[in-house]
Amino acid sequence: MAAGEEALTSGEPMHIDSITLREVRMRLLHPFETSFGITEDRRIVIVEVRDGATTGYGEVTAAEGPFYSHETPETAWHVLSDFVIPRTVGRDFRCAADFASVVDGIRGHNMAKAGVETALWDLEAHQAGVPLWKLLGGQREEIDCGVSIGIQSSVDQLLEKIQTEVDAGYRRIKMKIKPGRDVEDVAAVRDAFPDMLLMADANSAYSLDDFELLKKLDGYDLMMIEQPLHWEDIVDHAALGRAIRTPICLDESIHSADDARKAIQVGACRIVNLKLGRVGGHRSARAVHDICRERGVPVWCGGMLESGIGRAHNVAMSSLDNFTLPGDVSASKRYWEEDLIVPEVEVAPDGRIGMPTGSGIGFRPRVDFIDAITHRHRLFAP
Numbered sequence: 001m002a003a004g005e006e007a008l009t010s011g012e013p014m015h016i017d018s019i020t021l022r023e024v025r026m027r028l029l030h031p032f033e034t035s036f037g038i039t040e041d042r043r044i045v046i047v048e049v050r051d052g053a054t055t056g057y058g059e060v061t062a063a064e065g066p067f068y069s070h071e072t073p074e075t076a077w078h079v080l081s082d083f084v085i086p087r088t089v090g091r092d093f094r095c096a097a098d099f100a101s102v103v104d105g106i107r108g109h110n111m112a113k114a115g116v117e118t119a120l121w122d123l124e125a126h127q128a129g130v131p132l133w134k135l136l137g138g139q140r141e142e143i144d145c146g147v148s149i150g151i152q153s154s155v156d157q158l159l160e161k162i163q164t165e166v167d168a169g170y171r172r173i174k175m176k177i178k179p180g181r182d183v184e185d186v187a188a189v190r191d192a193f194p195d196m197l198l199m200a201d202a203n204s205a206y207s208l209d210d211f212e213l214l215k216k217l218d219g220y221d222l223m224m225i226e227q228p229l230h231w232e233d234i235v236d237h238a239a240l241g242r243a244i245r246t247p248i249c250l251d252e253s254i255h256s257a258d259d260a261r262k263a264i265q266v267g268a269c270r271i272v273n274l275k276l277g278r279v280g281g282h283r284s285a286r287a288v289h290d291i292c293r294e295r296g297v298p299v300w301c302g303g304m305l306e307s308g309i310g311r312a313h314n315v316a317m318s319s320l321d322n323f324t325l326p327g328d329v330s331a332s333k334r335y336w337e338e339d340l341i342v343p344e345v346e347v348a349p350d351g352r353i354g355m356p357t358g359s360g361i362g363f364r365p366r367v368d369f370i371d372a373i374t375h376r377h378r379l380f381a382p
């Protein structure tokens, strides 16, 4: 174990008796449009790990198609069934942080790995009888929430949607942009909301050929622009970062603490969006968090339209002290008619979520409801 990781261990060994995968289908209350497509129906792989009578839950955050990253629920099902779970089930773990070394030889597929990794953290926290956020070393008892607003069919609709979220108390608005729906939309929003914390997420829709257009975004006092260029790029983002005033935040390009170190070193980003799935789970997320903190780079928690299980993990992660900017961690009711957990994740009128007090993720999975919307499941026991 590396120095400084002591807080990541509860001391209780775990024996993984079984792992169950379930793919649930959930319809979003509102279709969500980004530069890479529209999502209306989610397919979510939920991972349950069991030691005796104690269970831990995690979520695979892959999108339905390979448009945000290469991973999908189907690739995750395959990689989990054939590679990750055979190395995990029937095994003893001193702590959840030890999972990383078990799957070290499997390249990529971080979202699949994170499904199991985060479930092990939930299990470890339940066994230790502590909230997960405390086991992770979190210090914030309340977190600031923002919302991510998809591309809307008209500017009027966008302004109306933003007004709804501002009225609900959210502290920061992120708007999705894409070619043809960028500078004018941002200008209209800034005009209507002069003092609001505002940022734009391009999901890699641009290249350096669009420099003149990206430069124009400097005129709207954005907190940051998220992932404007290619989804694996660091070099071009560094060049763009030198030429515009608006801070660049990386999302898609960062998969590990090493990626974050390199990106910061070359000046590709001044802020990092941290997503559990993209980096492979809580241990890696904490490593990214720590690298960023050492270098004076703030992080915030991104979202992948998660169910309550993934959202609960996001809440716990956001308690770490370098999460100094509002995250895309918003209320269950913005996404779902019914969520998979009780209580649902709620955001107070002041735009904050309080850390749960129960053990583990602190929200109980609704097992019957999950079963009712499960399209396939598979039990793995040695």
Ligand code: OSB
Binding pocket: 063, 068, 147, 148, 201, 203, 251, 302, 303, 304, 305, 306, 328, 330
């Ligand atoms: O780029 O942050 C992103 C959703 C799906 C895929 C990628 C992204 C997003 C969001 C939504 O911005 C955040 C959320 O509300 O969960």
Ligand code: MG
Binding pocket: 201, 203, 226, 227, 251, 252, 273, 302
């Ligand atoms: Mg993003």
